[in-house]
Amino acid sequence: MADFEIPETHEFPVIPTVMEGVMSHSAPYVAKAEFQEQLGFPGGGGELIEGWKEVFLDKLGDMLGKYRSLQVFMDICVKCGACTDKCHYFLGTGDAKNMPVARQDLLRKVYRRYFTFAGKYFPKLVGAVDLTEEIIDEMYSYYHQCSECRRCSVFCPYGIDTAEVTMAARDILAHIGKGQKYSNEIIGKVYKIGNNLGLPERALADTLEGLEEEVEEDTGVKVRFPLDEKGADILLVTPSADFFAEPHVDGLIGYAKVFHAAGASWTISSKASEAANFGLFIGNYENMREISLRIRDAAKELGVKRIIFGECGHAWRVAYNFLNTLAGPWDFLDPNYPVPQHILDFTSDCLDRGILNIDKSENDWMTLTFHDSCNIARASRIGAEPGSQFTIPRKVIKAVCNNFYDMAPETIHDGTFCCGGGGGLLTDDLIELRLKGALPRMEALKNVIEDKGVTHMAAICAICKSQFTKVLPYYGMTMDQIVSVHQLVSSAIILEGQGDEDDADADTEEAA
Amino acid sequence: MTALSILYVVLFYAAIAVLVGGITNKVMQYKRVPAPLKIPVTPAPLTRTGVAWRLTTEVVFFNSLFRATKWTWIFGWIFHAALLLAFFRHLRYVISPDSFLWPIISLQVVQSFGKYAGFAMAFGLLGLLGRRIFVDRVRYISSPSDYLMLLLIIGIAVSGLMMNYVVRTDIIQLKAFIMGLFLFDWQNLPTDAILLVHLTLVLILSFIFPISKLLHAPGLFFAPTRYQVDNPREVRHMSPWGAELEAKDGRNA
Numbered sequence: 001m002a003d004f005e006i007p008e009t010h011e012f013p014v015i016p017t018v019m020e021g022v023m024s025h026s027a028p029y030v031a032k033a034e035f036q037e038q039l040g041f042p043g044g045g046g047e048l049i050e051g052w053k054e055v056f057l058d059k060l061g062d063m064l065g066k067y068r069s070l071q072v073f074m075d076i077c078v079k080c081g082a083c084t085d086k087c088h089y090f091l092g093t094g095d096a097k098n099m100p101v102a103r104q105d106l107l108r109k110v111y112r113r114y115f116t117f118a119g120k121y122f123p124k125l126v127g128a129v130d131l132t133e134e135i136i137d138e139m140y141s142y143y144h145q146c147s148e149c150r151r152c153s154v155f156c157p158y159g160i161d162t163a164e165v166t167m168a169a170r171d172i173l174a175h176i177g178k179g180q181k182y183s184n185e186i187i188g189k190v191y192k193i194g195n196n197l198g199l200p201e202r203a204l205a206d207t208l209e210g211l212e213e214e215v216e217e218d219t220g221v222k223v224r225f226p227l228d229e230k231g232a233d234i235l236l237v238t239p240s241a242d243f244f245a246e247p248h249v250d251g252l253i254g255y256a257k258v259f260h261a262a263g264a265s266w267t268i269s270s271k272a273s274e275a276a277n278f279g280l281f282i283g284n285y286e287n288m289r290e291i292s293l294r295i296r297d298a299a300k301e302l303g304v305k306r307i308i309f310g311e312c313g314h315a316w317r318v319a320y321n322f323l324n325t326l327a328g329p330w331d332f333l334d335p336n337y338p339v340p341q342h343i344l345d346f347t348s349d350c351l352d353r354g355i356l357n358i359d360k361s362e363n364d365w366m367t368l369t370f371h372d373s374c375n376i377a378r379a380s381r382i383g384a385e386p387g388s389q390f391t392i393p394r395k396v397i398k399a400v401c402n403n404f405y406d407m408a409p410e411t412i413h414d415g416t417f418c419c420g421g422g423g424g425l426l427t428d429d430l431i432e433l434r435l436k437g438a439l440p441r442m443e444a445l446k447n448v449i450e451d452k453g454v455t456h457m458a459a460i461c462a463i464c465k466s467q468f469t470k471v472l473p474y475y476g477m478t479m480d481q482i483v484s485v486h487q488l489v490s491s492a493i494i495l496e497g498q499g500d501e502d503d504a505d506a507d508t509e510e511a512a
Numbered sequence: 513m514t515a516l517s518i519l520y521v522v523l524f525y526a527a528i529a530v531l532v533g534g535i536t537n538k539v540m541q542y543k544r545v546p547a548p549l550k551i552p553v554t555p556a557p558l559t560r561t562g563v564a565w566r567l568t569t570e571v572v573f574f575n576s577l578f579r580a581t582k583w584t585w586i587f588g589w590i591f592h593a594a595l596l597l598a599f600f601r602h603l604r605y606v607i608s609p610d611s612f613l614w615p616i617i618s619l620q621v622v623q624s625f626g627k628y629a630g631f632a633m634a635f636g637l638l639g640l641l642g643r644r645i646f647v648d649r650v651r652y653i654s655s656p657s658d659y660l661m662l663l664l665i666i667g668i669a670v671s672g673l674m675m676n677y678v679v680r681t682d683i684i685q686l687k688a689f690i691m692g693l694f695l696f697d698w699q700n701l702p703t704d705a706i707l708l709v710h711l712t713l714v715l716i717l718s719f720i721f722p723i724s725k726l727l728h729a730p731g732l733f734f735a736p737t738r739y740q741v742d743n744p745r746e747v748r749h750m751s752p753w754g755a756e757l758e759a760k761d762g763r764n765a
Contacts, residue, residue, distance in 0.1 A: 099653065320745065
């Protein structure tokens with residue numbers, strides 16, 4: 001990893017000088033034919049399909065007629081510049097085309113040329129260009145330098161959402177043979193095996209059994225991790241990284257302990273053993289729906305009453321906003337609970353009802369901060385109130401930890417910075433981009449480490465956790481400084497019949 | 513009638529047709545194209561009233577822009593506020609002094625403050641132009657049309673100011689011309705060069721409105737990120753083509 005430099009962190013963010021093309025070499029591997037076909041896309045392997053130009057323009061026209069967001073966003077940008085210094089990839093790379101408006105313009109200038117009066121007759125005047133292979137390459141590169149985090153949209157006076165443009169562009173590119181290897185292969189695995197990691201049912205059963213043993217060893221309590229249990233009340237849908245990646249799996253143990261303490265009947269499904277939905281990343285409605293329908297099928301087969309999602313950012317966006325549209329209606333589930341519900345909502349409720357026995361001092365060796373994941377912060381909600389996506393995670397952390405400090409206000413809540421690996425970019429072929437894109441978050445984290453003595457950052461997204469595990473060491477921190485929120489819950493929760501004498505004493509005090 | 517007046521009568525009707533027809537056409541398109549998914553940028557309002565408030569604050573105060581960059585906000589907001597004031601001041605060319613509208617709008621306020629609106633407009637626009645030229649990021653994203661648009665509106669503001677402070681035009685005759693357009697009783701247009709410049713620039717602006725970024729005005733109300741209510745779990749959101757897809761395979765049954 002020595003052919004590029006890790007950007008320097010500063011006490012205050014520095015807006016870079018615009019540079020042309022410094023990241024134009026960055027592009028993910030293109031999907032092979034096999035992984036194009038599986039998702040319903042033509043071509044593959046890097047060659048554009050025959051007649052690609054017509055297909056591109058037809059597909060663009062088709063999407064303009066299907067997505068109001070795209071049609072409106074193509075027309076109304078005034079180039080005011082409000083978004084230009086808001087993207088973490090621009091702040092980390094300085095590449096001109098990583099300014100959200102410039103990235104959108106890659107598609108917009110083609111839209112203008114072929115779909116507007118001004119662009120047809122006065123292309124130079126309005127910045128419209130012919131569709132060429134060079135433009136396609138540029139699109140493939142820069143639409144994979146957007147993590148669809150929507151930070152720019154928060155600041156846009158018209159709410160123009162670059163993510164919508166990126167998704168549309170990726171979908172169009174996939175339709176002319178330029179799908180992205182990473183996302184397409186993962187979706188292929190979901191179809192074939194049931195989850196992103198390609199963990200088959202047997203391996204999943206073994207893993208969950210292993211976790212039961214581990215927890216019993218640690219606590220002396222038999223906490224169950226049920227799989228495919230018909231008649232369970234709750235179907236837990238969680239990102240497959242939770243089954244073995246660190247620190248994700250500690251979060252999964254946390255959910256299980258909360259369910260155990262709450263006396264809830266729950267199960268994981270081997271059929272829908274994945275919360276993630278990479279159909280979102282590639283901007284394809286049909287694939288996103290296909291992946292979502294697995295959850296409907298699993299819920300029906302198992303006869304559950306409720307659906308709860310584990311800690312995952314984009315999965316929660318799809319679940320919260322789209323699941324009803326794509327895989328609903330959910331009239332066969334218990335109407336007394338939101339469908340779907342977030343695990344933090346469940347845990348927060350348990351805390352409110354006082355049914356969890358918590359020893360906060362278990363987490364005293366840490367000082368926490370919290371990373372708002374973009375898809376949860378800007379594209380969904382957790383509880384009943386707007387903004388509960390910010391308050392509930394913090395409330396739960398503070399309920400199980402004594403030491404908590406937020407990062408700088410402009411870098412949290414809906415102004416949060418992406419981890420740098422979201423939106424289908426969490427792949428090694430984009431490592432330079434991921435490292436540079438993490439800069440704004442690393443800067444904010446470093447400042448709170450230095451000022452407040454923060455030791456760990458908690459997150460509620462599988463991608464964030466994996467990304468930080470990878471990038472923290474490059475910025476002079478250690479990979480274990482990123483933790484799951486339910487990992488903190490897991491450490492602090494005292495289960496009935498758990499542990500040694502000391503813990504038991506603390507138990508009584510807490511209860512008294 | 514002079515040939516020049518006939519030309520401007522024709523141009524005015526054409527401009528109104530293009531402006532109204534073009535914007536209506538675009539708005540109809542925005543209404544027609546469905547939003548297949550719920551994509552409000554959150555935290556978002558939970559009710560339609562909340563959404564109305566969200567959009568109102570965006571339209572009136574430009575909140576998001578305020579959060580983004582104070583300079584663009586101050587220049588942009590001053591320009592738009594002055595534009596509104598100038599619009600009110602121009603109403604006296606199309607409605608009579610005893611119209612029922614005046615007590616509502618307040619002729620006094622419009623006449624006194626409106627007089628300076630042109631300066632505020634020019635100030636805001638020059639600020640925006642300055643940012644386009646001197647801030648490297650904004651310069652990079654600007655096309656020739658972005659500069660021309662600013663220059664066009666600066667031209668309108670300056671020529672308007674000149675008629676107020678330098679060479680006054682025959683506003684009695686101008687009003688007769690404008691009212692004549694409404695009543696189809698066409699009158700001559702005063703022939704001062706500065707008035708013709710002012711009117712020509714306004715005509716150009718009307719012609720390009722529906723084919724340019726000026727569509728941000730109606731478009732603002734059609735951005736699903738801002739107008740959608742945050743209630744996806746409570747209300748099932750469906751687009752016609754999404755429903756079709758579902759009906760075809762019956763997997764949501």
